Amino acid sequence: MTVHDHWTDDITGEVREWLSREFATSLPESAVDDIVLAAHADLDGQIRPDAMGEMLHRLARFRVLRALENR
Template structure:
């Protein structure tokens, strides 16, 4: 494991924990974890590494909110 991998894991875990706390009453932790991991995979190699934390948080939070909107009955 490289230093980059370890830092990436830390950032991903931090974003996951943040969003799990924010949406604990609305979405299971496993769903948030899946969203964060998918968002990270989508961003990896597409943005500067030093921007990963902020961009991952923004993208994952957007996707969590989109998921919650999709679950609402019409």
């Protein structure tokens, strides 16, 4: 595992925890995890690595909100 991979894993974990807490009463943690992981996969290699944290949070939060609207 490279340093970059470890850093990316840390960012993904932070976003998962943050959004899981924010939406704990609305969506199961496993659903938030799936959304964050899918958003990370979509962003990986498409943006600068140093922007991953912010962009991942924004995209995943948008997708969580969209999922809640479609319930």
